[in-house]
Amino acid sequence: MRFEQLKQFLALGSLRHFRQTAEQTNISTSALTRSIQTLEEEVGHQLVSRSTRSVVLTREGERFLKFCQNTLESYHDTRKHLDNLQLNDSQNVTIGYTFAAVEQVSLCAQFMARHPDVKVNMRLYSKDVLDTLLQNADIDLYINKNTATDGAMRAHFTHGLVIFVHNSHPLAATQSVSTITLQHCPLLGCFSQTLSLQARLEEAVKEMHKSNDIRLGSINEIINYVRQGNAIAIATPEHLERIELHDELVQITFEQAPQVSNDLIIKTGEHTADNVHVNNLVSLFTGTTLSA
Structure with missing residues (x-):
């Protein structure tokens, strides 16, 4: 069992779609299918109920999804701690x-x-x-x-992330936004291909108490949702250039302290x-x- 497989299953649990998950994790659909089948063989249980239209996790699959979330979160925390130890030793x-x-x-x-x-x-x-x-x-x-x-920094907040909305969104006209405000708004998140940046995003989402109701997807999917005008999105800096291609998207100031x-x-x-x-x-x- 490899970390890549856990990340793939975590993405599948979020997107509930094999093709979209394959695109998100940069592998072919057939390779993703084999990876999930290998996981099922290793844990000894069926994790996914497949159909032509949707992906449904079994009861065992839902439990395994939480295992993936906890394991990857623990891995990120350990990496961060080790990096900090290295900094102290430097x-x-x-x-x-x-x-x-x-x-x-x-x-x-x-x-x-x-x-x-x-x-x-x-x-x-x-x-x-x-x-x-x-x-x-x-x-x-x-x-x-x-x-x-x-007291506020444009576009990025402490974790080096970007918040953006459609220009018709009520928050687009505000000068700044706080974490308290974001707690009460639908939140979308863009997957990052960089492990450290993904860890930043997950930590920020956790601070906003949105871990259980954030919707994750690719940058293209999230931009399409935001363009409908009723959601706030959070992304890592690697997506900034793509966001700035859309004039109707507005980056929000985040209140720092x-x-x-x-x-x-x-x-x-x-x-x-x-x-x-x-x-x-x-x-x-x-x-x-x-x-x-």
């Missing part, structure tokens, strides 16, 4: 900052004096460039002076959640206790 921290925050960044000298074994790289860029670098995990810590518009110390905005990347060096630097800039 003894490198990259700080991105704007010119307005030069004075505050000088506090790094205190950290470097306490931790001479840690290499601190500092990069000076504009705010917009730093947002992109943080989303792409090219920097570990973002420091900027607070401005009136820094960055950590602010006096007149500073401090943001950390998702990839640095367990990085002790980054946490120590945040403590230094916010004036809280600095750990050893």
Whole structure:
């Protein structure tokens, strides 16, 4: 039993259609059929009831679907934890900052004096460039002076995802949207072919408490649904170019709540959640206790 098979069965459980699932997972329909048959042989139970029009999971299939979800979620969490361990062991921290925050960044000298074994790289860029670098995990810590518009970031939210709607949707005219608002709206999600990006999407959906009622599909399927005007969609950055081809689709601003110390905005990347060096630097800039 391979992770690819679990992902294929998870997609089949969501789409309930062999051809669409095969397209989504980039294999032929016959290969997908053989993969599901192999799973059934390995678990010793029929998982799928097939017909010419639809796919129905058996009782055992529904139970196995939950197993796939839990297993892949555990796998993503473990990979994330291992990646963070590697970051901590690397003894490198990259700080991105704007010119307005030069004075505050000088506090790094205190950290470097306490931790001479840690290499601190500092990069000076504009705010917009730093947002992109943080989303792409090219920097570990973002420091900027607070401005009136820094409470929200266009198109992407903390996980580096994109929210979009049809221009006739009520939210298209709003300046920003919060997770609380999204909890009460029908939500569509686009599959990602990149494991780390798919994990980001799943984590964001979980934070919005939409794991049980989100509808997943390919980017083309989701765009078609959104164009009907009554749904909100969430996608990974790889789909941004495809979304921007449709003038009637609007990317929504997502309300962020960055950590602010006096007149500073401090943001950390998702990839640095367990990085002790980054946490120590945040403590230094916010004036809280600095750990050893």
